[in-house]
Amino acid sequence: MQKHRGIRSTGIPENILGYLMVAPALLCILLIAIYPVFRTFSLSLTDMKMQFPNMAKYIGLDNYISLLQNDRFWSATYNTLFFTVVSVALELVIGFVMALIMNMPFKGRGLVRAAVLVPWAVPTTISATMWKFMYHDQFGVINDILFRMGFIDQYQSWLGSTSSALWCAIIADVWKTAPFMGLLLLAGLQTIPAELYEAATVDGASKVKQFFRVTLPLVMPTMLVALIFRTLDAFRVFDLIFVLTGGGPGNSTETLSMYAYTTLFRNLNFGMGSAIAVLIFIFIFLISLVYIHLLSRQND
Amino acid sequence: MHKSRWSNIIFYVGVVIFIAIIVFPFYWLIITSFKPPEQLWDIPPTWWPSRFYLGSYIAAFTERPFLTYLKNSIIVATSTTAFAVFVTSFAGYALARLHFKGKNAILALALSVSMFPGIAIVSPLFLMMKEWNLLNSYIGLILTYTTITIPLSMWNLTTFFRTIPADLEEAAKVDGASPFYTFIRIILPLAAPGIFTTAILVFIAAWNEFLFALTFNTEDALRTVPVGIAMFPGQYTLPWGDISAASVVVVLPLIIMVLLFQQRIVSGLTAGAVKG
Amino acid sequence: MNKRLLALVLAVVMLMFVFSACGGSETADNGTGDNAAETPSGSEETGDTTASEQPVTITLAQGKDVTDATENTIQAFETKYPNIKVNFQEMPSESDQQHNSYVTALSAGDDSVDVYSIDVVWPAEFAAAGWVEPLDDYFPQSEREKYLQGPIQSCTYDGKLYAAPFFTDAGLLYYRKDLMPTPPETWDELYNIGKQLMDEGKVEYGFVFQANQYEGLVCDALEYIHSNNGKVLDGSNVVLNSENTIEALDIFKKMLDIAPEGVTTYIENDSLVAFQEGRAAFMRNWPYAWAVVNSDESKVKDKVGIAPIPKGPKGDATGKATLGGWNLAINKNSKNKDAAWKFVEFVISEEGQKIQAIDGGHLPVLQSLYEDPDVIKANPYFESMYDVLINALPRPVSPFYPQISESMQINIHKFLMGEFDAKASVENMTKEIGEILAQ
Structure with a gap:
């Protein structure tokens, strides 16, 4: 014990030690995440272009005004919302079914649980490339499967049609993230005590009734948390669209992140691009508000 | 639930279909990577290669800078993991055990940062990296990735540290050890499993990140795997075989990792969601 | 705990939002101020270094070349001008990404690259931004007439020449x-x-x-x-x-x-x-x-x-046809502009263009090469390309x-x-x- 006296006698007060231990992490967050948000906002009030950075001048809310009058911005917003709502809803339903299945005792359950994690772990650019090959209008296996099963009478250009391209992106997204949703929900299901079901059975409640009376309310908090994460994630979708369609056909799959990226790094219009980024931030903030409200009502 | 044999069979068929849909794209990827060039453009596509052709794998490694991408990704992802876990194990311990003001505010801040869309901070970060001469470097990406993974890592570790019984520390305190000594000598070893889980999650997040890697590192020699593969196609040729081969090389270790550490990953991922 | 936490999240997020909303106008000035600090601080002591006495090294930035053409061109140039060494910096091969790296470097006043190989649609933008050296004095009108006019047009912005055609392409x-x-x-x-x-x-x-x-x-x-x-x-x-x-x-x-x-x-x-x-x-x-x-x-x-x-x-x-291809431009901040021009001049000379055409299969910009037996022998189809190329038009020229x-x-x-x-x-x-x- 003798040799440890040294450490002890430096005797930093506990609260100072606490701040010191938190400091590095906090510093990173402040410098690389919080400060840039402010700077994005200040950039969005200028007409800064990367080609002429020193000619940038303050233009107030002009970028926002022209964005709000711009059809392209609204169609990107619509695409993003459509993508988010549809894919999160599908993921929730499919994820729930998966969770219920994985919660049952059956042979090979461990294997199923492991398999569903795999799509989640693969880089999105790789899974998007895989799907892009499968959707191809000539050599794609999806055309082959649907043709053989008689669902289509000729090969379709899934990514080349404005009516199907966004759905293609949604399917690829659901494939990748529904299993993840399933695992989160499974964790929620496992916290429900078995006695509750037993009691319900004694009361003569049917399986369906049990689901709505017992399972759903008890899994609700977990579900809401899972939904927050998935919704915010889907709302900022970028990698998938970048690889799968690049925003086409006819801009029908251009999401807000894609629009911001193009404006920032293809047109090098940092002022306007930052304004789009700020609007995305505001949308995300509003979505979080709704969920936080729901969650706090849950807890009451 | 399934008393009758039939419902049992239907149940298993359902499970098999689920698994098939999950696995099929991987099957297709692997098949494509082994298809000889003359079979790649068959209509309808062939479901099994006529011969196992290794040319795509050889081409991915020799004719393309795929090894460089792998090296870059490994450097960036492991450094990020090391930094993020190092920094947040201190922070996590302090938040879980020490008494000081503003703990909840810090946790809340981290949570809200984890919801930031990357696109909202990419433009100023790009300019900052430019000012600091960190574009086309490992450090620029490592710094950014460390920051974006800190919230996840901090929450996970804080939750984990809280599960370690307090008696051990009490005992150490009675013995006269300082909180810092207690942390290094007693808590850290006990927290190894939690740290390991967190490390896997951080590693996967850093390995898969795309937007910052795409915008910060434009030089081929510094690209990471996700960007490298997204840019693989090139404008003039359609190297499906090469892309598939490279993807298989990237995906296989991930699959093995996921299968091995499946339970840890799930517990790490769900810790936050269930305990809120 | 849970509820308090949620309230906190809410508060923090809201605070951040409010801060950014009112802090905006003042930070905007800072923003532009910062940008002003990024102004090229490029040195003015250029042009003294002639290619004659002291050995100089110039850097060429170009997309990946899968052929030997670039390497051979540099070799031939270094043999001819032993005092000038050319350092080849390989850039991303996708046009967007390459554009991005160039703009990033040039807008920061970077002088590490002397000669840039740029897409035919970029000269106007680079010229308007003041990043590239006008070449009118180096490249007289009489010389320009020996070249295909489409590519020359693509190098011209506001009546001035800002790049030299490197090789061409057309639909x-x-x-x-x-x-x-x-x-x-x-x-x-x-x-x-x-x-x-x-x-x-x-x-x-x-x-x-x-x-x-x-x-x-x-x-x-x-x-x-x-x-x-x-x-x-x-x-x-x-x-x-x-x-x-x-x-x-x-x-x-x-x-x-x-x-x-x-x-x-x-x-x-x-x-x-x-x-x-x-x-x-x-x-x-x-x-x-x-x-x-x-x-x-x-x-x-x-x-x-x-x-x-x-x-x-x-x-x-x-x-x-629509004109494609690449041009060579000299960085305005280059410390070795004369040596850089020597290199550009060599690349567009008959000798340099022949290397590009024969070793790289690139379509030359020098008109006479479409009748050159060596070039035609290496690429028989070039002969029929001439008519296509003299009719080819560039895409709109604008910054x-x-x-x-x-x-x-x-x-x-x-x-x-x-x-x-x-x-x-x-x-x-x-x-x-x-x-x-x-x-």
């Missing part, structure tokens, strides 16, 4: 000479032949081209527009809205009938695969495809001919080209997808491009 019509005696001269002929061959079952598709929503769509569309005497810009006026352009776009859309349904997702490589597999009678592509369709893996080897792009009903005697191109990509693609008609598409583009140029 071509590939046709199956085993299926037809002569290639079509007009779009209508092309459509009819393609349709007939499809009906006869000789090919699956009449025509493959590039109609994905990306830069290549602009190249393809401009060929229809230019070949029907339409135009995008006249000086700084948008003159897109004309009968000729509308007709040209309608012809473009008609081609979708004889193309694979997925052609609206095709870039160069997709069309090449379809053509090389023998599925299509015609293909619009760049000269690089020639070597591929005649390789051993190709199913149409030795069955392919090349022809100029067809013309429209209101067009001139021949169709107008805001990326935005102009984006507007065209979106509006033309929407038109091809049937969202609106050619007239509406042309009107949208006219309006948007007008706004872009007005900024």
Whole structure:
């Protein structure tokens, strides 16, 4: 014990030690995440272009005004919302079914649980490339499967049609993230005590009734948390669209992140691009508000 | 639930279909990577290669800078993991055990940062990296990735540290050890499993990140795997075989990792969601 | 705990929002201030270093070259000028990414690169930003006349020359000479032949081209527009809205009938695969495809001919291909401009151009080489390229080209997808491009 006296006698007060231990992490967050948000906002009030950075001048809310009058911005917003709502809803339903299945005792359950994690772990650019090959209008296996099963009478250009391209992106997204949703929900299901079901059975409640009376309310908090994460994630979708369609056909799959990226790094219009980024931030903030409200009502 | 044999069979068929849909794209990827060039453009596509052709794998490694991408990704992802876990194990311990003001505010801040869309901070970060001469470097990406993974890592570790019984520390305190000594000598070893889980999650997040890697590192020699593969196609040729081969090389270790550490990953991922 | 936490999250997020909202106006000035600090601090002590005495090293930035041409050019140059060493810096091969790295470096006043190889659509932007050295004094008018005029035009902005042409490229019509005696001269002929061959079952598709929503769509569309005497810009006026352009776009859309349904997702490589597999009678592509369709893996080897792009009903005697290719520009902050020019001069000299043509298969910009026996021997098809190249037209020259191109990509693609008609598409583009140029 003798040799440890040294450490002890430096005797930093506990609260100072606490701040010191938190400091590095906090510093990173402040410098690389919080400060840039402010700077994005200040950039969005200028007409800064990367080609002429020193000619940038303050233009107030002009970028926002022209964005709000711009059809392209609204169609990107619509695409993003459509993508988010549809894919999160599908993921929730499919994820729930998966969770219920994985919660049952059956042979090979461990294997199923492991398999569903795999799509989640693969880089999105790789899974998007895989799907892009499968959707191809000539050599794609999806055309082959649907043709053989008689669902289509000729090969379709899934990514080349404005009516199907966004759905293609949604399917690829659901494939990748529904299993993840399933695992989160499974964790929620496992916290429900078995006695509750037993009691319900004694009361003569049917399986369906049990689901709505017992399972759903008890899994609700977990579900809401899972939904927050998935919704915010889907709302900022970028990698998938970048690889799968690049925003086409006819801009029908251009999401807000894609629009911001193009404006920032293809047109090098940092002022306007930052304004789009700020609007995305505001949308995300509003979505979080709704969920936080729901969650706090849950807890009451 | 399934008393009758039939419902049992239907149940298993359902499970098999689920698994098939999950696995099929991987099957297709692997098949494509082994298809000889003359079979790649068959209509309808062939479901099994006529011969196992290794040319795509050889081409991915020799004719393309795929090894460089792998090296870059490994450097960036492991450094990020090391930094993020190092920094947040201190922070996590302090938040879980020490008494000081503003703990909840810090946790809340981290949570809200984890919801930031990357696109909202990419433009100023790009300019900052430019000012600091960190574009086309490992450090620029490592710094950014460390920051974006800190919230996840901090929450996970804080939750984990809280599960370690307090008696051990009490005992150490009675013995006269300082909180810092207690942390290094007693808590850290006990927290190894939690740290390991967190490390896997951080590693996967850093390995898969795309937007910052795409915008910060434009030089081929510094690209990471996700960007490298997204840019693989090139404008003039359609190297499906090469892309598939490279993807298989990237995906296989991930699959093995996921299968091995499946339970840890799930517990790490769900810790936050269930305990809120 | 749980509830308090949530309240905190809310509070923090809201605070941040409020802060950023009111802090904005003052930080905006900081923002611009910071940017001013990024102004090129480039040194002015240039030009003294002559190539004669002291050895100097210059750096060339260029996209990846899969051939030996760049290496051989540098070697030949260093043999000729032993005092100048050339350092080759390899850049990303995708145009967007390369543009990005260049802009990042140049806007920061970087002087580590002396000679940049830039896409034909960038000189105006780089010139307007003041990043590249005007070359009028180095490259006299009398010399320029020996070069193809399209590429020279692409180097010119506001009456001044800001780059030297490096090698060129132009859209071509590939046709199956085993299926037809002569290639079509007009779009209508092309459509009819393609349709007939499809009906006869000789090919699956009449025509493959590039109609994905990306830069290549602009190249393809401009060929229809230019070949029907339409135009995008006249000086700084948008003159897109004309009968000729509308007709040209309608012809473009008609081609979708004889193309694979997925052609609206095709870039160069997709069309090449379809053509090389023998599925299509015609293909619009760049000269690089020639070597591929005649390789051993190709199913149409030795069955392919090349022809100029067809013309429209209101067009001139021949169709107008879209010009591609690369130019060489000298960094304004370069410390060794004279040595850099020596290198550029060498690359565009007969000796340098021959290396590019023979070792790299690149189309030379020096007119005389299209009659040079060595060059023709190495690339027999170059001979027929001359007529295509002297008729080829560059894309609109403007410092805001990326935005102009984006507007065209979106509006033309929407038109091809049937969202609106050619007239509406042309009107949208006219309006948007007008706004872009007005900024």
